[in-house]
Amino acid sequence: MVLVFVENSDGKFKKAALEAVTYGRKTADLLGSECHALVIGAADNAGELGNYGATKVYQLSNDNLNSFDSQTYTQAISGVANDKGASTIILSNNASGMALTGRLAARLDAACVSGANALPTLDGSNLRIKKNIFSGKAISEMTLTGEKKVISVTGNSLKPETIGSPCEVEAVSVDVSAPKSKVISQDKQTGGPAPLPEAELVVSAGRGMKGPENWGIIEDLANIIGATTACSRPVADTGWRPHHEHVGQTGVAIRPNLYIAAGISGAIQHLAGVNQSKCIVVINKDPEAPFFKAADYGVCADLFDVVPKLTEAIKKAKA
Amino acid sequence: MKQLVCLSKTPETTTQIKLTGDGSQIDSNGVNYILNPYDEWYALVRAIELKEAVGGTVTVINVGDASNDVVIRKALAIGADDAIRVDADPSNALGVAKSIANNVKEAGYDIIYCGKESIDYNGSQVPAMLAELLDLPFVALATDMKVDGQTATIKRDIEGGSETVEVQTPFVLSAAKGLAEQRIPNMRGIMQSKRKPLNVVSSDVNDAKTQISGYALPSGKSEVKMIDPENMDELVRLLQEEAKVL
Numbered sequence: 216m217v218l219v220f221v222e223n224s225d226g227k228f229k230k231a232a233l234e235a236v237t238y239g240r241k242t243a244d245l246l247g248s249e250c251h252a253l254v255i256g257a258a259d260n261a262g263e264l265g266n267y268g269a270t271k272v273y274q275l276s277n278d279n280l281n282s283f284d285s286q287t288y289t290q291a292i293s294g295v296a297n298d299k300g301a302s303t304i305i306l307s308n309n310a311s312g313m314a315l316t317g318r319l320a321a322r323l324d325a326a327c328v329s330g331a332n333a334l335p336t337l338d339g340s341n342l343r344i345k346k347n348i349f350s351g352k353a354i355s356e357m358t359l360t361g362e363k364k365v366i367s368v369t370g371n372s373l374k375p376e377t378i379g380s381p382c383e384v385e386a387v388s389v390d391v392s393a394p395k396s397k398v399i400s401q402d403k404q405t406g407g408p409a410p411l412p413e414a415e416l417v418v419s420a421g422r423g424m425k426g427p428e429n430w431g432i433i434e435d436l437a438n439i440i441g442a443t444t445a446c447s448r449p450v451a452d453t454g455w456r457p458h459h460e461h462v463g464q465t466g467v468a469i470r471p472n473l474y475i476a477a478g479i480s481g482a483i484q485h486l487a488g489v490n491q492s493k494c495i496v497v498i499n500k501d502p503e504a505p506f507f508k509a510a511d512y513g514v515c516a517d518l519f520d521v522v523p524k525l526t527e528a529i530k531k532a533k534a
Numbered sequence: 535m536k537q538l539v540c541l542s543k544t545p546e547t548t549t550q551i552k553l554t555g556d557g558s559q560i561d562s563n564g565v566n567y568i569l570n571p572y573d574e575w576y577a578l579v580r581a582i583e584l585k586e587a588v589g590g591t592v593t594v595i596n597v598g599d600a601s602n603d604v605v606i607r608k609a610l611a612i613g614a615d616d617a618i619r620v621d622a623d624p625s626n627a628l629g630v631a632k633s634i635a636n637n638v639k640e641a642g643y644d645i646i647y648c649g650k651e652s653i654d655y656n657g658s659q660v661p662a663m664l665a666e667l668l669d670l671p672f673v674a675l676a677t678d679m680k681v682d683g684q685t686a687t688i689k690r691d692i693e694g695g696s697e698t699v700e701v702q703t704p705f706v707l708s709a710a711k712g713l714a715e716q717r718i719p720n721m722r723g724i725m726q727s728k729r730k731p732l733n734v735v736s737s738d739v740n741d742a743k744t745q746i747s748g749y750a751l752p753s754g755k756s757e758v759k760m761i762d763p764e765n766m767d768e769l770v771r772l773l774q775e776e777a778k779v780l
């Protein structure tokens with residue numbers, strides 16, 4: 216059986232979690248097996264994960280799992296996997312996925328791929344899975360041998376599909392030790408656009424903006440299409456924009472459908488974090504800016520002129 | 535405070551990746567290698583800062599062959615006290631984690647640092663594996679850490695924000711941007727690094743459940759379409775009708 220660990224965000228399931236379920240179902244179909252999902256903590260409508268391909272949902276509640284701790288969550292997930300006979304475990308490759316994937320693989324002594332960006336193919340009884348390496352500058356195909364496998368899936372690598380119907384939810388329990396780390400506070404942006412790793416539309420700007428006081432035109436453009444804002448590294452380093460907006464090799468790596476970059480030169484380290492975007496629009500006044508080589512559409516002009524015009528054109532098209 | 539920093543070696547960030555003639559390997563000709571930036575800039579420097587504040591030692595460990603000694607010496611020049619190199623093939627993450635775990639299990643480190651990921655294979659696996667093998671708590675993606683006695687208060691990145699976690703030593707963390715500021719080794723550090731111990735040990739770990747079976751390069755972008763700056767309506771139309779992203 217393929218077991219998908221579905222991240223529960225305050226009782227709700229985010230897109231990345233649904234993508235993991237669809238990935239799990241397609242992997243199960245390939246293996247001629249079933250796809251079950253595991254939810255930790257209370258969630259409304261857990262059975263609706265069936266819509267995305269699970270045929271059974273396990274729901275686990277345990278006071279030791281009330282806040283995230285990689286050690287106790289690993290005990291819980293591997294415990295359910297062992298009790299229910301799962302050979303393959305699938306997770307999202309996000310902040311908690313990064314804390315769990317390797318732990319689970321070590322605990323189960325399993326083959327492991329983190330950041331899969333395509334569905335597996337079958338090679339005898341082994342799985343082959345593609346992932347990006349060198350920050351998207353190359354792709355490797357991994358072969359996973361051995362009975363147990365742990366796979367984490369990069370966000371936006373496939374779309375959650377409605378390929379099933381609501382399914383049975385079974386309450387389960389496993390032994391979990393008391394957590395040795397304690398979450399004492401959380402600072403999450405609420406409302407507003409999707410966080411960068413999940414965003415489908417991103418508007419980003421760089422040093423060409425001259426200063427933080429000019430960001431209004433970027434925010435206007437982002438607002439009108441519901442995009443998340445991002446920036447280049449020097450912009451975050453000089454405090455013009457918050458650090459969590461920094462994309463690139465040493466910042467967040469993203470793969471939105473649309474990436475609009477204004478006043479960013481397109482240094483190789485910047486491209487490393489954004490070159491997986493489906494469509495890239497570059498606005499730069501320098502015709503030699505390296506970013507144009509990585510772009511789908513380019514506008515060679517002053518961004519202070521072009522960005523407001525683009526915003527207006529979108530307003531008009533939407534009206 | 536007894537601290538350990540796990541270092542990996544990666545190609546320099548501007549490296550253009552090429553495949554060998556038959557496409558079966560990454561072409562390492564002309565590639566410059568550096569310490570993985572997350573390990574050097576954030577993990578190592580934070581460990582040294584903490585040592586400067588409370589005393590103790592900083593040991594660095596790397597799994598790899600003798601060609602890695604150059605970058606290991608750089609970590610000693612920045613301020614680590616001594617180094618361990620486990621002479622083994624680092625191509626499998628679980629193998630690397632087991633090699634490190636076997637060598638440090640008995641040593642009683644208070645804090646074990648890794649980087650968020652190696653920028654070559656982008657695995658983000660070794661730190662979590664190591665924590666599990668050592669049965670220690672693990673805080674991933676640390677961007678800030680305060681230590682008071684045995685209690686560390688760590689800020690870490692989560693989806694769409696951050697959270698603050700309290701944990702007692704011993705534990706494992708992975709370092710993300712913000713944990714510290716890059717330090718450039720000075721002449722004195724470079725001279726001293728030559729005399730600091732670099733102990734080479736062997737490993738009998740043989741883990742091969744995950745292997746790379748092939749490489750490819752991303753399909754090249756088609757030529758960029760330049761749009762007249764006076765005609766943003768055209769760009770919007772292309773984004774809607776051709777790219778279908780708006």
Ligand SMILES: Cc1cc2nc3c(=O)[nH]c(=O)nc-3n(C[C@H](O)[C@H](O)[C@H](O)COP(=O)(O)OP(=O)(O)OC[C@H]3O[C@@H](n4cnc5c(N)ncnc54)[C@H](O)[C@@H]3O)c2cc1C
Pocket residue numbers: 420421422423424446447448449450461462463464465466477478479480481482483484485488498499500501504516517518519547571
């Ligand atoms: C190890 C390492 C890791 C790094 N990691 C990252 C990373 O993760 N992310 C990242 O972004 N960088 C990273 N960098 C830095 C990177 O090399 C570049 O320095 C950086 O991306 C440049 O930022 P920028 O494009 O905003 O600024 P610049 O390179 O200064 O470019 C500004 C651009 O704006 C254009 N411009 C100026 N005025 C206007 C105007 N009025 N209208 C239109 N265009 C205008 C200019 O033509 C220019 O192309 C890293 C560097 C190193 C060494």
Ligand SMILES: Nc1ncnc2c1ncn2[C@@H]1O[C@H](COP(=O)(O)O)[C@@H](O)[C@H]1O
Pocket residue numbers: 539540541542543570572573595596597598624627630647648649650651652653655656657658659660661
């Ligand atoms: N060969 C290695 N030797 C020592 N530490 C390593 C090695 N490979 C990875 N690490 C550590 O694990 C972190 C994450 O690496 P990875 O799991 O390969 O992305 C790195 O930043 C290092 O701290």
